Amino acid sequence: MRLIRLAYLSMLVLLSSAGAAAQELPTDETAPLVLVRIIPVPGVVGRFDHMAVDNSGGRVFAAIYGNDSVEVIDTARGVRIRSIQEGFTKPQMVTYLPDMDRIVVSSEGDGSCKVFDANTYKLLDTVKYSDDADQLRYDPSAKRVYVGYGDGDESAIGVFDATSNKKIGEDFKLGAHPESFQLEEKGPKIFVNLASISQIAVIDRNARKIDRWKLQGAGTNFPMALDELHRRLFVAARKPARLLVLDMDTGKEIASLPGAIDTDDMSWDPDRKRIYVTSGEGYIFVYQQIDADRYQRIGKVPTAIGARTSAYTGQVGKHNSFYLAVPARADRGAELWVYETRD
């Protein structure tokens, strides 16, 4: 009998640790993220790629790579309000330009960046890159959009002016496809993950100089986040799965912690001094920054298999909402899960 009881208990443990189940388990009162809303995004098939958040308007824009669409979700009302289908071929990212109320959508298939009025959703312009336009970042102070594009020798970060939608200057050639990159706000640098060669390129926008840091111990680095206050660069490596903390001035590895598997997005929460990493294995890993050099994983929040992409931009309305894209599964359509961050 004891054996059977033990077996039963072990089974319960196994079941409760199965990631995707947890959404219907009782809330863990100490969890750093609490699921507060599930917004259906009906009719959307395939993989979600990266999202943008309109903080003042309470909208989330999601590039649906597998559906050739951009879905616009009104987070206050909890409904999808628009599906933009303007000839995208494998759209990979949306970025929101708050000062101009525009969105830019990058596509892998034709290397285009399509610029839309975010009020009327009318296509305003197209900025064309050679191939595989992927990550986008907006620098509101200079009104410039940075675009990671291309494969192999073609790979670069390009720049275009957000008012004229014209390319500016020469592109920063990288030699390997740029994955996530971050613009330094209080300095001239751009940090770029070169996942295929496990390097970080450090671009000086003023001096037009590019340094390279070779990652040690872990690579295939896709997501990235920046903590400029403490001069720290966070990178989620996939092989092996690690969170790496680097000194953003020297490239020195400050910390390395076990990471989530199959990560595609990470966010830095400067208010709570936390890092959120979302992964295809169905967890959000949450790390606490104790001080600039010390980090601790404080949560492993079960989500859903394949929920790799997410966005967090701090306070939206009265909420500190963290958005997670959950692709369609058997018998259940695609959804946007909304979490509240919590102390």
Add this chain to the structure above:
Amino acid sequence: MKTPFGLSLVALFGLALTGCQGHQGTAPTASQPAAEAAPPMILTATVPLEGVKGRFDHFASGKGKVFLSGLGNNSVEIIDLFQGARAHEITGIPNPQGVAFSPEANKLFVASEKGKVYIYDGESYKQLATVDFDGGADNLRYDAATKRVYVGCGDNEKNSAIATIDAMTNKRTDEEFKLGGEPESFQLEKNGPNIYVNVPDLKVIKVLNRQTKQITQWPVTNLQNFPMSLDESNHRVFVGTREPATVSVFDTATGKMVASLPTVQDTDDLYYSAEKKRVFVPGREGAIWVYQQNDPDHYTLISKIPTVVGAGTAGYFGRQGKGFDRFYLAVSATSTSSAEVRIYTVQDSTPPGTPSN
């Protein structure tokens, strides 16, 4: 949430029992999985296949797609790897089994149990031709060097053979090897002339020399040898047997069995990763068993990954796209959930320089 509870309760219970035996003080045996600190693969995505009924049979890959034969649904499901969604479905193929893709010809080949190989355009999926095979066509392999599709065909002593289709002309060639018994999985050597064929009815592995046309055979002592994979650099053939359930390893130079390990019940696919020195064996019992190749003659069972009862059809094609290393598992519809393909991310064998925290 159906997904996790759809996991085989039986398999979970089995694992739970294994854990308990440990608590009871039972010494671990060689066949028990080692510490699961680094699972060899992790489920990271699913692709729903709504409306697909019945059992799946085999996978193939090419041009950023995976092709999956829906044996019970008379269809081939085409999944775009990067979009993570079904891109197309070819219907009206009676009991499709093996699938193969020729990048050179840009064609998809589908073998039907009912006696034909169907040939489709690799872009539009329009049917281009059919080729008849007496006694049904089962497994297909594509040889890029000769642009030929090898077809395991027949169902009796007389018509059973490995035959060939020229992928460019859609015609049968005169290259054909009579086997005397129905072929199951077979593999083409890339760096040599041989084809290795499981012929469970005759309790042998047949070795076909494509240059000399000579046929030799090795007897098997573990019976019902269905799936097969090759490790050419170490001259090894891996065979999944069902009676008893083993992974049996043969030396291709001598035909001798050099290792045999217990494996999951009811196997129909089996893959070897040369890069990771691992053998992946999915079984309809509801688990994927993973072995580490210590050397060509020694193997250790390192993990039993619970899946779903009936999920015996898998595809593994090594690295693709941006270096993604995925393992595909077909899961049939049940009374409460629709069919899906589960996509696992294959982990490295020995993570370099991993700190222990």
